[in-house]
Amino acid sequence: xxxxxxxxxxFFPNTPNxxxxxxxxxLKLEKGDFVTIIGGNGAGKSTxxxxxxxxxxxxxxxxxxDGQNITFLKDYQRARSIGRLHQDPLKGTAPNxxxxxxxxxxxxxxxxxxxxxxxxxxxxxxxRDRLAALGLGLEDRLKTKMGxxxxxxxxxxxxxxxxxxxxxxxxxxxxxxxxDPATAEKVAELTQEIVAKDHITxxxxxxxxxxxxxxxxxxxxxxxxxxxxxxxxxxxxxxxVPDLLKMFREHSQxxxxxxxxxxx
Amino acid sequence: xxxxxxxGAVEQGFIYALMALGLFVSYRILNIADLTVDSSFTLGxxxxxxFASIGHPYFGLLLAICAGWVAGMCTAFLQTKLxxxxxxAGILSMTALYSINLLIMGGKSTISLLKTETLFTLFxxxxxxxxxxxxxxxxxxxxxxxxxxTQLGLCIRATGDNEDMVRSSSINTDLVKFIGxxxxxxxxxxxxxxxxxxxxxxxxxxxxxxxxxGLASLxxxxxxxxxxxxxxxxxxxxxxxxxxxxxISFVMARGLSPNYLKxxxxxxxxxxxSYPVVIQRYRFYQLKKEAARNA
Ligand SMILES: Nc1ncnc2c1ncn2[C@@H]1O[C@H](COP(=O)(O)OP(=O)(O)OP(=O)(O)O)[C@@H](O)[C@H]1O
Ligand SMILES: [Mg+2]
Numbered sequence: 011x012x013x014x015x016x017x018x019x020x021f022f023p024n025t026p027n028x029x030x031x032x033x034x035x036x037l038k039l040e041k042g043d044f045v046t047i048i049g050g051n052g053a054g055k056s057t058x059x060x061x062x063x064x065x066x067x068x069x070x071x072x073x074x075x076d077g078q079n080i081t082f083l084k085d086y087q088r089a090r091s092i093g094r095l096h097q098d099p100l101k102g103t104a105p106n107x108x109x110x111x112x113x114x115x116x117x118x119x120x121x122x123x124x125x126x127x128x129x130x131x132x133x134x135x136x137x138r139d140r141l142a143a144l145g146l147g148l149e150d151r152l153k154t155k156m157g158x159x160x161x162x163x164x165x166x167x168x169x170x171x172x173x174x175x176x177x178x179x180x181x182x183x184x185x186x187x188x189x190d191p192a193t194a195e196k197v198a199e200l201t202q203e204i205v206a207k208d209h210i211t212x213x214x215x216x217x218x219x220x221x222x223x224x225x226x227x228x229x230x231x232x233x234x235x236x237x238x239x240x241x242x243x244x245x246x247x248x249x250x251v252p253d254l255l256k257m258f259r260e261h262s263q264x265x266x267x268x269x270x271x272x273x274x
Numbered sequence: 275x276x277x278x279x280x281x282g283a284v285e286q287g288f289i290y291a292l293m294a295l296g297l298f299v300s301y302r303i304l305n306i307a308d309l310t311v312d313s314s315f316t317l318g319x320x321x322x323x324x325f326a327s328i329g330h331p332y333f334g335l336l337l338a339i340c341a342g343w344v345a346g347m348c349t350a351f352l353q354t355k356l357x358x359x360x361x362x363a364g365i366l367s368m369t370a371l372y373s374i375n376l377l378i379m380g381g382k383s384t385i386s387l388l389k390t391e392t393l394f395t396l397f398x399x400x401x402x403x404x405x406x407x408x409x410x411x412x413x414x415x416x417x418x419x420x421x422x423x424t425q426l427g428l429c430i431r432a433t434g435d436n437e438d439m440v441r442s443s444s445i446n447t448d449l450v451k452f453i454g455x456x457x458x459x460x461x462x463x464x465x466x467x468x469x470x471x472x473x474x475x476x477x478x479x480x481x482x483x484x485x486x487x488g489l490a491s492l493x494x495x496x497x498x499x500x501x502x503x504x505x506x507x508x509x510x511x512x513x514x515x516x517x518x519x520x521x522i523s524f525v526m527a528r529g530l531s532p533n534y535l536k537x538x539x540x541x542x543x544x545x546x547x548s549y550p551v552v553i554q555r556y557r558f559y560q561l562k563k564e565a566a567r568n569a
Contacts, residue, residue, distance in 0.1 A: 089444035102442070104435035115432050115443045118425060128428040172442075 011211045012039040012062070012179055017071035019054075019061055019235075031057040033235040035071070039179075044205060044212045044226030048219065048254075050266060053232040055215045059181045062213075064088040076178050090119060093172030093210075095165070095185035102168030105157030109148060109167065112156050113137045116171030140170055144200060162193030166200060173204050180205065182214040198225075219251045229254075233262045275527040281404070283523040287516030288407035289468045290491065292414050294515040295508065296461030297488035299418070302507070304454045305434035306353075309364030309485055311462050313371030314345040316481035318463030320378040323385040323476035331392045335467050342463020345371060346455035353455075354448035375478060383478040385470075392471035403472060410468060414461060415508045421457075422504050430454045462488075486539045491515035493546035518542075 019032040031054045039045060049055050061068045064085035073081045080088050095102060103112050114129045114137075134152065141149040144166050148159075156164065165185060172180060182201065186194035202225065205212050216222050222229050229246060231239035231254075238261045241249060258266045293315060300308040318338035325334030345367060352363035379385055394403045421427045432440045433450045440447050462484070470476040495514020501507035522535060530538075 084446075086441040086444050086446050089442045094442055101436075102439055104432045104439050106435045107432060111428060111432070112439075114425075114428060115440065115445075118429075119444045128423055128425050 011041040011043070011076055013037070013072075013074040014062070015072040015074070017058075017061060017073065018069045019057055019066075020069055023069075030235050032061060032068070035235075035237060037230075037237065039211055039213070041211055042209045043228060045214070045228045045230055046222040046226045047213060047215045047230045047232060048217075048222045049232035054235040055232055056183055057235075058232070059094070059183050059213070059215070062088075062179070063092055063094050063181060091178040092181060093177035093179070094181040095168055095172055095183065097184040097187045099161040099165040099168065099185075099188055102171065103156045103164050106155060108153050108155055109141070109159075110134060110137055110152040112167065113140075113171060113174065116174050119175040119177075140174065141167075144170060160193075162189045162197060165189060165193075165197050169197065169200060169204065173208065173210065176208045177210060180210045180212040182212065184215050184217055187217050219254060223249055223251065223254065231258060231261075233258070238262060275524050279523050279527060280520065281401075283519040284516055285403050285407045285472070286469070287519035288404075288411040288512070289465060289472055290487065290519060291411040291465075291512040291515035292468065293462045293465035293484060294488045294491040294495070294511045295411075295414055295418060296458040296465065297485070297492055298508070298511045299430075299461065300455060300458035301489065301492065303422070303431055303434050304451065304458070306360045306451075306455070307364070307485075308346075308349060308455060308458060309361065310345055310349045310367040310371070310455070310459055311364075311488060312481045312484045313368040313375065314342045314459040314462045314481075315466035315484040316375050316476075316478060317341050317345055317371055317378070318466030319470035319476040319480055320375045320385070320478075321463070322467030323387055323470045324378060324380070326387050326392050326471055327385060327390050329391065331390075331471055334471075335393065335464065338463045338467035339460045342466075343456040343460040345463070346457070346459030347452050349459070350448075350452040350455040354451055372478075379476065379478060385476045387471065387474040387476075390474075392474065393468070394472050407468070407472070410464070411512055414464070415512055418508050419505045426453065483536045483539060486536070486543055487518070490539045490542040490546070491518040493543060494518055494521075497546060 014035050014037040017032055017035040018030075021027075021029040021031055035058065047055050047058070060066060062073060064080070064083060064087070068081065071081070072079060075088075075091060104115070107115075110129055110133075114133060117133065137152060138149045141152075146163055146166055148163065148167065156167070159167070169185070185201070186197050189197060198221065201214075204210070212226070214225065216225070223246065227246075228240070228242040229249075230237055230241075239257055255266055293311070297308075297311060300306050300311075318341065321338040321341050322331070322334035325331065325337060349363050349367040352358045352366060353360050358366065376383075393406050396402070397405070422431060429440060429445050429450050430453065432443075433445075433447050433454070437447050440450065466481065469480070491514045492511050493514070494517055495510035495512070496507065498517070499506070499510035499513055501510055522538070525538065526532060526535075
C-alpha cells in the first residue's frame with residue numbers, strides 16, 4: 011500500500027546546523043497494516059510523517075502510495091488519500107466554525123467543490139450518526155463552535171474528520187499525548203475501533219511503549235533518522251517493554267531517551 | 275446637521291458599505307489585512323468614470339467589478355505563489371495600481387461626469403440617488419450571505435480560520451485566496467465605481483485611506499450590532515458604514531475641518547481595535563492594587 015524507497019531529508023544542508031533527519035529510509039506497508047512507531051526525541055518520526063504527507067519535499071528517494079508515485083504531489087493533493095492527526099488537538103479543526111461546518115469541510119475530501127450548498131439535511135443526519143458513535147454527546151451540538159470543545163473532544167472530532175472519507179493511509183503523530191489519561195484512553199479506543207472497522211492502513215507514532223506493542227500488527231523503532239528495528243509476527247507477540255528497551259540499547263549503543271515516553 | 279446632509283450621509287453610507295463588505299471578506303473572513311483596497315477603490319472609480327464619460331455607465335460598473343477582481347488576484351498571486359508577506363503584497367499591488375489608474379484615466383488626475391448620464395441620473399427628484407445605493411448594498415449583502423453557505427464559501431471561511439485544516443481537507447488554499455481576495459477587491463471596486471458616478475467625478479487620490487475607513491465602518495458596526503453569525507455580521511457592516519458616514523457628516527457640520535477626517539478615522543480604528551487590551555490592562559492594575567492592599 012505504501013512504499014518508501016531510499017527517502018532522505020536533511021535540514022539546513024551544508025551549514026553548521028546541518029541535521030540529517032531521515033537517512034535512506036526503506037519501508038513497505040501492506041494494505042491493512044497498523045504500524046506503531048517509537049523512538050527518542052529528534053529521531054525523525056514526525057519528519058517521516060511530514061515527508062509522507064507532503065509538508066515538504068524530500069531530498070531524494072521515492073514515495074509510492076497505492077501504486078501512485080506521490081513524491082512530488084502537494085500536501086493538499088495527498089490529503090485526498092492521507093488522513094492525519096497531530097499531537098496538538100487544536101491543529102486539526104477550525105475553532106470559529108461550528109462542528110457541522112468542520113465536518114462538512116472534511117467531507118469534501120476527494121469530492122468536487124463548487125457552488126452547491128455546503129450542508130444539506132442528509133449530510134447533517136449522517137454527521138449526527140457518526141458523532142453519536144463517538145459516544146461524547148456531540149451529536150446534539152452540531153451548531154456549537156469547535157473552539158468551545160475540550161482538547162479531547164476536538165481530537166476525537168479530528169479523528170472522525172480524518173476518516174469520514176476513508177483514507178488510504180492514516181498518520182497519527184502522538185495524537186493522544188496532549189490529552190489527560192482518561193481522555194487519551196478513550197481517543198485511543200476510538201482510533202482502534204475506526205481503523206479496524208474500515209481496515210485503514212495506519213501508522214501511529216506513540217510515546218507509550220506498552221501501546222506500541224499492544225496496538226497494531228507491527229512495531230518500528232527509529233533512531234537518528236534511521237529505522238533500527240522492525241518487529242512483527244510471532245516475535246512481536248512475545249515481546250515485552252523491557253525487551254524492547256534492551257533491543258534499543260543493543261542497536262544504538264545508548265539509553266532510550268524521550269521526555270514524553272511512558273515506559274509502562 | 276441638516277436633513278439634506280443626513281440624506282447624503284446615508285446614501286454614501288450605502289455606497290461605502292460595499293467597500294466595507296469587501297474588507298469584511300478579506301479582513302474578517304480570510305483574516306488577511308489587504309491594503310490593495312486603497313487602489314482598487316480608485317481603480318473601480320476610474321474604470322466606471324471612463325466608461326460613463328463615453329456613454330456606458332452600466333458597462334463601466336461591470337468592468338469595474340472585473341478590474342477589482344483581477345487586482346485582488348494579483349495580490350493573491352504575490353502572497354501565495356511568490357510568498358510575499360500579505361501586508362507587503364498589498365502595498366506592492368496598491369503602489370503598482372496607482373500608475374495603472376493614472377493610465378486608465380488617460381494621464382489626468384480627475385474625470386468629471388457632470389454632463390454625462392450615470393446610474394444616479396436615472397431618476398429625478400429629491401430621493402433619486404437613494405434607491406440605487408440601497409439596491410447595490412442589499413444585493414451585495416444577500417449575495418455574501420448566500421455565498422458563504424456554499425461549499426466554496428465554507429472553504430474561504432475555513433481558510434481564514436485554520437489553513438492547515440483546509441489543506442488537510444485536500445483543498446488548495448492558494449486557490450481559495452485567489453477567489454477570496456478577488457471577491458473582496460471586486461466589492462471594493464464596485465463601491466468606488468458607484469461613488470464616482472454618485473458624485474459625478476473620479477479623482478486619482480480618492481482611494482487614499484480607504485482601508486482605514488472600511489475598517490472603521492466594519493468595527494463600528496460589529497461593536498454596536500454584534501456579529502453572532504454571518505447574516506447578522508453582514509448587516510452590521512452595512513449599518514456600520516452608514517453610521518460612520520453619519521458621524522463624519524455630523525462632526526463636519528459642527529465645524530471640524532475635512533483635513534482632520536483621516537486622523538479621526540484612524541483614531542476610531544485604533545480605539546475600536548485596542549479597547550479590549552486597554553480594559554484588560556486596567557483590570558490588571560486594579561487587581562494588583564487590591565492585592566497590595568490586602569497583603
Ligand atoms: N521543519 C524543520 N526545520 C528544521 N529542522 C527540523 C524540522 N523538522 C524537524 N527538524 C529536525 O529534524 C530532527 C528530527 O525531528 P522530528 O521532529 O522528526 O523528531 P521526532 O522523532 O518526531 O521527535 P519527538 O519525539 O521529539 O517528536 C530534529 O533534530 C529536528 O530538530
Ligand atoms: Mg515528533
